[in-house]
Amino acid sequence: MQNLRALKPYFKRYRGTLLAGVVYILLSNGFTVYMPLAIRDAFNELQTEITDEAILRYALIIVGAAALGGFFRYHIRQTIIRVSRKIEYDLRQDLWEHIQRLPLRFFNVNSVGDIMARCTNDVSAVRMFVGPAVMYSLDTLARLAIVVAIMISIDAAVTLYALLPLPILSYAVYAVGRRMHKRYTAVQDKFSELSTKAQENYAGMKTVKSYLAEDREIDEFSRLGEEYLRKNMRLARIQALFFPFLLLTSGVSIVVVVWAGGANVISGDLMIGDLTALTVYVGLLVWPVIALGWVVHIVQQGEAGMKRILRVFNEPIAIADDEKVDPTLTPTRGEIEFRDVTFKHSENAPPTLKNLSLAIPAGSTVAIMGKTGAGKSTLLDLIPRFAEPNEGAVLIDGRDVREYPLRALRGAVGFARQEAFLFSANVETNVAYALDEPDRERVERAAEIAQFAPDVADMTDGYRTMIGERGVTLSGGQKQRAAIARALLVDPLILLLDDSFSAVDTGTEEEILKGLRRFMKDRTSVIVCHRVSTAKEADFVVVIEDGKVAERGTHDELIARDGWYAEINRRQTLEKEIEELD
Numbered sequence: 001m002q003n004l005r006a007l008k009p010y011f012k013r014y015r016g017t018l019l020a021g022v023v024y025i026l027l028s029n030g031f032t033v034y035m036p037l038a039i040r041d042a043f044n045e046l047q048t049e050i051t052d053e054a055i056l057r058y059a060l061i062i063v064g065a066a067a068l069g070g071f072f073r074y075h076i077r078q079t080i081i082r083v084s085r086k087i088e089y090d091l092r093q094d095l096w097e098h099i100q101r102l103p104l105r106f107f108n109v110n111s112v113g114d115i116m117a118r119c120t121n122d123v124s125a126v127r128m129f130v131g132p133a134v135m136y137s138l139d140t141l142a143r144l145a146i147v148v149a150i151m152i153s154i155d156a157a158v159t160l161y162a163l164l165p166l167p168i169l170s171y172a173v174y175a176v177g178r179r180m181h182k183r184y185t186a187v188q189d190k191f192s193e194l195s196t197k198a199q200e201n202y203a204g205m206k207t208v209k210s211y212l213a214e215d216r217e218i219d220e221f222s223r224l225g226e227e228y229l230r231k232n233m234r235l236a237r238i239q240a241l242f243f244p245f246l247l248l249t250s251g252v253s254i255v256v257v258v259w260a261g262g263a264n265v266i267s268g269d270l271m272i273g274d275l276t277a278l279t280v281y282v283g284l285l286v287w288p289v290i291a292l293g294w295v296v297h298i299v300q301q302g303e304a305g306m307k308r309i310l311r312v313f314n315e316p317i318a319i320a321d322d323e324k325v326d327p328t329l330t331p332t333r334g335e336i337e338f339r340d341v342t343f344k345h346s347e348n349a350p351p352t353l354k355n356l357s358l359a360i361p362a363g364s365t366v367a368i369m370g371k372t373g374a375g376k377s378t379l380l381d382l383i384p385r386f387a388e389p390n391e392g393a394v395l396i397d398g399r400d401v402r403e404y405p406l407r408a409l410r411g412a413v414g415f416a417r418q419e420a421f422l423f424s425a426n427v428e429t430n431v432a433y434a435l436d437e438p439d440r441e442r443v444e445r446a447a448e449i450a451q452f453a454p455d456v457a458d459m460t461d462g463y464r465t466m467i468g469e470r471g472v473t474l475s476g477g478q479k480q481r482a483a484i485a486r487a488l489l490v491d492p493l494i495l496l497l498d499d500s501f502s503a504v505d506t507g508t509e510e511e512i513l514k515g516l517r518r519f520m521k522d523r524t525s526v527i528v529c530h531r532v533s534t535a536k537e538a539d540f541v542v543v544i545e546d547g548k549v550a551e552r553g554t555h556d557e558l559i560a561r562d563g564w565y566a567e568i569n570r571r572q573t574l575e576k577e578i579e580e581l582d
Contacts, residue, residue, distance in 0.1 A: 003303055003306040003307045003310055004129060004299070004306050006306060006313075007091075007126070007129075007130065007306070010087045010090055010091060010130070011087070011130075014083045014087070017083050018080065018083055020075075021075075021080040021083070021135070021138075024073075024075040024076045024079060025072075025076055025135075025142050026142055027072040028069050028072035028073045028076060028139075029139065029143045029146055030146070031065045031066075031068040031069035031072065032066075032069040032284065033143065033146045033150060033281070035062050035065045035069075035280075036276075036277040036280040036281050037150070038058055038062050039058075039062065039273070039277060039280060040154075040273040040274055040277035041058070041273065042054070042058035042273070043271075043272055043273030044271050044273035044274075047271070047273065076135060077135070080138075081135065084128075084131025084132075084134070085127070087127070087130045088124070088127035088130070091123055091126060091127075091309070092123045094313075095118070095119055095123065095309060095313070096119065098312065098313055099115065099119075101317045102312075102315055102317060102318075103317075103318045103386075103387070104381075104386055104387065105318070105345070105387070111192070111196040111199075111200075113192055113193070113194070113195030113196025113199045113200070114193075114195070114196055115312075116199070117191050118192075118308050118309055121188060121191060121305070122188065122304075122305035122306070123305070125298075125301040125302050125304070125305030125306075126306050126309065128298045128301065129301070129306075130302075132294075132295075132298060133298040133299050136288075136292075136294065136295050137295050139288070139291070140288035140291050140292055144285065144288055147281050147284055147285055148163070151281050151282075154274050154277060155261065155264065155270055155274065157260070158257055158264065158270075158278055159278070161257070162253045162254075162256050162282055164253075164256070165249045165252050165253055168249065172242075179238055180238060180239070180242075180297055180300045181300035181303060183231065183238065184300055184304045185304040185307075186234075187228070187232055187235055188305065188308060190224070190227055190228045190231050194225065197220065197221055198221070201217055201221070242297075243294075246289050246292070247286070249289065250282070250285065250286040250289050253282050253285070254282045254286075257275075257279055257282050258275075258279060261274075261275040261278050261279070262275065318388070319385050319387075319388060321405055321406055324402050325402070325403060325404065325405050326403050326404070327405055329399065329403055329404050329405065329408065330404065330408040330411075330412065331396050331397055331408070331409065331412040332397060333362035333363075333397050333493075334362045334396070334397070334493045334494050334523060334524035335359075335360070335395075335396065336359075336383060336394075336395070336396055336526070337357075337358070337359045337394070337398075338356050338357055338358040338359075338382070338394055339393050339394075339395060340355050340356070340357055340391065340392035340393075341353050341355070341356045341357070341382065341389045341391070341393070342355055342356075342389060342390050342391040342392055343375070343378055343382065343389045343390055344390050345378075351390075351547055352375045352378045352547055353375045353379065353547045353548075354546070354547040354548050355391075355392070356375075356379070356392075356547060357549070358379075358549055358552075362397075362524055363521075364525075364539040365524075365525040365526075365527065365537070365538045366525070366526050366527070366538055366539060366541070366542055367527050367528075367529055367534060367535035367542070368380075368526060368528045368529070368541075368542050368544060369528075369529060369541060369542070369543050369544070369565065370543055370544035370545055370550075374544040374545055374546065374547070375544055376498075376499075377417075377498050377499075377528065379544065380526060380528060382394045383396070383496060383526070384401075384409055384410045384413045384415065384496075385401055385406065385409060385410075388402075396494075411490070412492060412494055413492055413494045414489075414490050414491075414492030414495045414496065415487055416480070416483040416486065416497050416498065417483065417498045417499075418480070418499035418500060418502055418503075420471070420480050420482060421471075422467055422471030422479055422482060422483070424466075424467075424468060425466070426461070426463065426464050426465055426466050426467065427456055427462070427464070427482070428440065428463040430467065430482055430486065431443045431446060431447060431452075431482060431485045431486050431489060432486075432489060433486055434486065434489060435489070442489055443463060443485070444463075446486070446488040446489040447482075448515070449485070449488055449515040449516065449518075449519050450481045450484040450485035450488060450512060451481055451508055451512045452481035452484070452485050455478050455481070467482075475503070477504040477505070479503070480501065480502070480503050481504065481512070483500065484497065484500050484512065488519060492523065493523060494523065494526070495519075495520060495523055495525040495526070496525075496526050497525070497526070497527045497528065497529075498528045499528050499529060499530060501529065501534060506531070506533060509533070510533070531572065532555075532565070532569045532572050532573075535565075536555035538555075539554070540552065540553055540554050541554065541555060541565060543558070543563070543565050545564065550563070551564060551565055
């Protein structure tokens with residue numbers, strides 16, 4: 001129960017409703033346990049004299065007690081179960097909000113399928129604890145306390161005999177509960193693996209089909225499914241043995257009551273009505289005993305689910321506003337400086353950036369080039385604090401980026417990545433993603449600058465055209481232009497383009513750059529690129545090599561220096577000449 005203690009704040013929010021539920025439990029059980037007493041009195045009275053009036057009186061009493069017991073039992077579900085649904089909503093919402101604020105590093109080391117499993121199955125398992133487990137636990141305790149007290153008042157010795165199997169039951173609940181917890185955790189872990197496999201296949205279906213890997217993926221999914229089934233069957237087997245054992249224990253108690261109580265009736269120490277009441281009371285204990293086993297199962301599932309959820313909650317929101325933040329501060333000029341920046345993706349990984357220093361004047365356009373893995377994308381991620389340096393500092397307008405509120409900092413930045421992510425929505429919604437409400441005029445203007453407008457004009461429903469999950473109906477170049485348009489729409493002070501022209505042809509790239517020149521005027525623009533044709537239009541070019549600035553200067557200056565940039569220029573010029581000859 002250690003992990004489930006984390007639910008205390010959620011219970012406190014609804015303590016009034018839960019208290020009402022406890023009152024309804026007491027009232028419901030009060031009327032329910034009164035019925036055997038009415039039956040006892042009826043048997044004892046009718047044993048001496050049977051009259052229509054007595055039969056009608058006791059019938060009305062028993063029916064009335066049953067009706068009132070059922071009425072309050074209905075309200076138990078309307079309070080405690082409804083609270084469980086509200087807590088489920090609150091927990092899932094809190095989990096979602098926490099995940100939204102986690103750093104990108106978390107998503108790099110945790111699969112989408114595993115995260116989804118925690119937000120669905122694990123939250124549902126916790127909800128079952130909050131609702132049915134709490135309700136039946138309170139109901140069972142209340143009924144046991146009332147019923148045992150009444151049974152003792154009728155015949156203490158027979159009651160003692162009837163309760164003898166309970167210690168055996170308690171040990172069985174403890175021993176089996178531990179096994180159920182372990183097996184349910186294994187089931188949930190395997191479900192996460194299965195979900196991850198399914199999510200990756202759906203997302204990478206083109207790759208699967210391109211390499212004729214359908215049969216292999218079917219076999220792999222079948223293997224994971226069989227493992228999931230096997231673990232579920234191991235859990236089901238222990239459940240299948242547990243519940244019949246509970247019934248057997250309850251049945252033994254009834255036999256003991258009839259045997260011991262019957263002897264007392266024969267000897268005259270107990271009336272037939274008392275024996276009947278005792279038998280009915282033992283019957284009333286059957287469901288609480290069965291519910292006890294079910295509750296143990298639910299608690300073990302909830303404990304395992306909450307443990308997995310807490311692993312997410314315990315992930316620190318590493319990048320957030322803290323005491324260093326000036327809430328009134330916002331970027332105004334767009335000057336960027338990297339001051340002795342060192343960055344590692346993890347503690348044991350080699351540094352991606354090493355003591356890098358770079359100044360980018362406000363309003364300038366800088367092109368970043370370098371080999372794959374040189375640290376170009378990491379450099380861009382540091383500007384809006386998608387990542388933070390291990391050493392050194394990133395400054396905007398002379399102030400450390402950690403002094404700016406995240407909303408102000410990221411609101412001043414437009415970011416388009418090489419792998420453009422588009423949502424399963426229409427074109428307008430995707431381009432206007434940064435806006436609370438789409439603005440068609442702004443969307444069209446941004447699309448025109450990004451050279452995306454002609455493509456939209458050819459679509460069936462124009463800006464209302466649905467583009468499918470991850471923009472599946474668009475080409476790679478169209479996705480990139482849509483992402484560029486999205487970045488331009490926010491009218492950013494700082495524009496970051498991370499190899500955003502890699503999927504477009506040279507002609508389209510030139511058209512985009514032509515529109516961007518007017519847009520980038522008086523804005524700071526940082527463009528990661530691989531083509532010299534893109535870099536030469538920048539105010540200056542920076543070549544990153546092995547996490548450091550290897551070259552810096554204008555296009556002409558770097559050509560004259562005859563370094564890595566000049567070599568790339570010669571190679572791309574030769575490739576262009578060969579293409580023109582073809």
